[in-house]
Amino acid sequence: MKSRSRERAHRQGIFAERLAVVILRLKGYHILACRYRVRDGEIDIVARRGDTVAFVEVKVRPTLDEARTAIDFVKRRRISRAAKTWLASNPWAAPLTWRGDAVYIAPWRWPSHEIAAFGLDLG
Secondary structure (H helix, E strand, O other), X not given: OOOXXXXXXXXXXXXXXXXXXXXXXXXXXXXXXXXEEEOOEEEEEEEEEOOEXXXXXXEEOOOHHHHHOOOOHHHHXXXXXXXXXXXHHXXXXXXXXXXXXXXXXXXXXXXXXXXXXXOOOOO
């Protein structure tokens, strides 16, 4: 059974991901997948605009600065592993540009979409 704080954090994360989807759609992105999970990793949102596929991590923290620093090496590695699996399952995306974006969310602040927020290790 989840504790109240974990349950609240989970609901907050789901809300943040939904908000990020809306923001990305308003910016012209087509959402390809949400909450993509594999054994070795996870991606919050996979989105495409033009010839670019963005693997988007959504972070909600008390401040936007805290959200920006929340994507650490371990998280980037998990996203990269999931991105490799997603790309293997979607060979049509091979000739496109791939990047790691982030959407940062904090209370009472406009969400921030950072393009190429982190590198992907897809080698």
